[in-house]
Structure formats: structure tokens, C-alpha cells
Amino acid sequence: MLAEQLQAPARRPQPQGLQDQRRLHQPQGRHRLGRPGRQGPADRSPATARRSQPPAARLLRQRPGRRGAPAVAEVNGWHILGAGSLGSLWATRLARAGLPVRLILRDQAALTRYRAAGGLTLIEDGQASLHPITAETPHSDMPIRRLLLACKAYDAEEAAASLAPRLAPGAELILLQNGLGSQEAVAARLPRVRCIFASSTEGAFREDAFRVVFAGRGHTWLGVPGQPQAPAWLEELHGAGIPHQWTAQILEKLWRKLALNCAINPLTVLHDCRNGGLRDWPQEVAGLCAELAELLRAAGQHAAAVGLHDEVLRVIDGTAANYSSMYQDVAHGRRTEIAYLLGHACQEAERLHLPVPQLQTLLQRLRAHLHARGLPLT
Numbered sequence: 262m263l264a265e266q267l268q269a270p271a272r273r274p275q276p277q278g279l280q281d282q283r284r285l286h287q288p289q290g291r292h293r294l295g296r297p298g299r300q301g302p303a304d305r306s307p308a309t310a311r312r313s314q315p316p317a318a319r320l321l322r323q324r325p326g327r328r329g330a331p332a333v334a335e336v337n338g339w340h341i342l343g344a345g346s347l348g349s350l351w352a353t354r355l356a357r358a359g360l361p362v363r364l365i366l367r368d369q370a371a372l373t374r375y376r377a378a379g380g381l382t383l384i385e386d387g388q389a390s391l392h393p394i395t396a397e398t399p400h401s402d403m404p405i406r407r408l409l410l411a412c413k414a415y416d417a418e419e420a421a422a423s424l425a426p427r428l429a430p431g432a433e434l435i436l437l438q439n440g441l442g443s444q445e446a447v448a449a450r451l452p453r454v455r456c457i458f459a460s461s462t463e464g465a466f467r468e469d470a471f472r473v474v475f476a477g478r479g480h481t482w483l484g485v486p487g488q489p490q491a492p493a494w495l496e497e498l499h500g501a502g503i504p505h506q507w508t509a510q511i512l513e514k515l516w517r518k519l520a521l522n523c524a525i526n527p528l529t530v531l532h533d534c535r536n537g538g539l540r541d542w543p544q545e546v547a548g549l550c551a552e553l554a555e556l557l558r559a560a561g562q563h564a565a566a567v568g569l570h571d572e573v574l575r576v577i578d579g580t581a582a583n584y585s586s587m588y589q590d591v592a593h594g595r596r597t598e599i600a601y602l603l604g605h606a607c608q609e610a611e612r613l614h615l616p617v618p619q620l621q622t623l624l625q626r627l628r629a630h631l632h633a634r635g636l637p638l639t
Contacts, residue, residue: 367399547570
């Protein structure tokens with residue numbers, strides 16, 4: 262099942278306030294020529310040279326046991342930006358497995374609220390457990406080796422860029438965003454960082470700030486297009502109970518999920534219904550699935566097109582009582598990810614010179630709906 266469809270089932274939400282990536286290594290720093298009147302690298306004392314280094318490089322050189330030096334395990338652990346449903350789910354699972362985890366929150370105000378809450382609360386089978394995971398703001402000096410970026414697609418590029426000074430040599434970014442387009446943007450913004458794409462069907466929803474409910478077991482696909490070699494740290498996900506699989510065909514998984522979202526989410530907004538309400542619009546669903554399957558084939562994602570309509574119907578039935586994520590975003594007055602879902606599909610069809618009249622009409626209707634409610638159209 263889709264993570265986006267696995268939202269709180271029993272209640273209507275209440276409003277509240279790709280290109281293939283090349284693995285490149287981070288440069289080790291450039292030597293500057295000494296200027297008249299200033300010390301060059303050869304003239305500096307070791308202490309002066311250390312002070313001139315970027316925070317990430319300086320901290321990584323500190324040895325365990327020195328005052329103020331981070332533990333090696335902490336430096337090599339996980340940073341997670343995004344305390345939403347999936348970010349919180351990953352953070353609590355990793356921490357529960359004894360792995361070093363640090364949350365990166367938006368600003369000092371969010372950090373203050375988090376500390377007042379005492380940590381992240383995970384609710385499973387009605388049982389709540391509190392996880393006092395260390396949190397920080399983006400301005401911390403702690404270097405980052407492995408970052409799970411679990412924010413909204415429209416925030417991903419700027420969020421990643423803001424953390425660039427903290428990325429250690431050889432750092433890896435796991436991009437867990439809906440749709441397509443944001444992954445390419447992040448990779449282009451940080452060309453020397455290895456970007457790993459992820460697509461998840463785990464079910465979780467945020468009950469309140471820093472409280473996440475596990476709503477249904479799913480699976481997470483991770484990969485770099487065209488790179489079959491999986492990183493060694495995937496074993497940590499196994500130990501943390503995060504079902505996963507590495508694949509070099511990650512774009513196929515992302516395209517398939519995008520198509521499922523495009524066939525369901527916009528219609529739930531326009532027809533003001535739960536997922537199961539789309540049973541009353543079978544012809545509209547079938548028409549969208551036909552165009553989406555044609556688009557997938559034109560984009561070279563033939564495997565993603567197989568059985569698309571049947572899977573859409575299974576998702577509608579399996580999550581009949583749930584509200585889609587796009588429905589909830591609109592109900593809460595929040596910006597949607599339209600540009601990375603339906604918008605991206607229509608843009609790709611235009612690039613391929615493929616007529617998709619039903620998808621284009623759906624996009625126009627959805628934009629008009631958002632405009633009438635004062636919500637962003639991108």
C-alpha cells in the first residue's frame with residue numbers, strides 16, 4: 262500500500278494552523294597560495310591550520326576522548342531532516358536498534374518545542390513509546406556522513422543546500438520524497454555528493470507534533486540508477502526492522518508510485534472523498550490509468566506500466582477508509598506536491614510529445630481548485 266494513502270482512517274482531518282547520478286568524491290580542499298602579509302599553509306602552526314578548516318573537517322579530525330570531540334559512532338551515525346511521518350518512523354526505529362541518530366529540526370523554535378515534548382513518540386498497536394533522540398538545528402557544527410532527507414519534495418533542494426557546509430567527505434544523502442523532479446534538483450545542487458533515491462510504501466501518519474502512528478507495514482526501495490552495488494550500512498536498516506531492498510532500477514519504482522498517486526490523489530481532492538469513494542468514478546480512473554501506462558512506456562519504464570490499473574484498484578479497495586495525503590494537505594490549507602506528481606507527469610508527456618488530454622484536464626481542474634482556496638499552484 263502507498264504511504265500517502267495510509268492516513269488516519271476514521272476521521273476527516275481537522276485544519277491546523279532524473280538523471281543517472283555519478284558517484285563522485287568530495288574534494289579534500291584546495292590549497293591557497295599565501296598572500297603578502299598573510300601566512301600561507303606552510304607557515305601556519307598546526308593549531309592555526311586546524312582553526313581555518315571548515316567545521317565538518319575540523320570535527321572529523323578530533324580524536325575520541327578530547328574535550329568537545331564527538332564520538333566516532335556519533336559522527337558515523339544517522340542524521341534525519343524531517344520529523345514528519347516517515348522521518349519520525351525511521352528515526353525511532355533506528356534509535357530503538359541502538360544506532361546513533363540525530364534529528365535536524367527547522368529552527369530554534371522547533372527545537373524548543375521538541376525538547377518540551379521530551380522526544381519522538383511512536384505509537385504501534387495502540388502502545389506509545391517515547392524516544393528522546395538528540396535533536397539540533399541546521400546550524401550545528403556536527404559533520405554529516407549519512408543524511409535521510411525526509412521533507413516535502415518542494416523543500417528538498419533548499420534543505421539539502423543549507424546543510425552542504427556540514428557534509429563530510431564521502432557523505433551520502435538518502436532522498437525520501439514523493440514524485441519525481443526533486444531528486445534531480447538535489448543531485449544537481451550537490452554534484453559531489455552521492456544521492457540515493459528511496460521510495461517507500463510504509464504506512465504512518467502524524468497524530469500530533471512529534472507523535473507518529475505506525476499504520477501498516479510496507480517496503481522501502483533504495484538505489485542509485487544504474488549502480489547495483491549496495492552500501493554496507495543497509496545492514497543497519499535490517500537490524501532496525503525497516504523492510505528494504507536495494508535496486509539499480511529505482512527509477513522504475515519511483516515512476517510506478519508516481520503513477521499510482523496521479524491516478525488516486527487528485528481525484529480524491531476534486532471529488533471530496535476518501536480513497537474508497539473513487540469506486541463511484543470507474544471510467545475516470547480507468548482513463549487516467551490508460552494514459553499513465555502509455556506515458557510510462559514512452560518514458561522507457563515498461564515494467565512500471567504492467568498491471569497499473571489493477572494495482573490502482575487494489576489500492577483504492579485496500580485503503581478505502583483513508584484520506585490521501587493530497588486530500589489532507591488541501592484540507593489543512595497546506596501546499597501540495599502537485600508539481601512533483603501530476604505536474605511532473607504532464608511535463609514529461611510534453612517533453613516526449615505524447616498527448617495526454619485526460620491528465621492535462623485533471624491538472625487544470627486541480628490547479629483551479631487550489632487557486633480557489635488560495636493555495637500554491639506549484
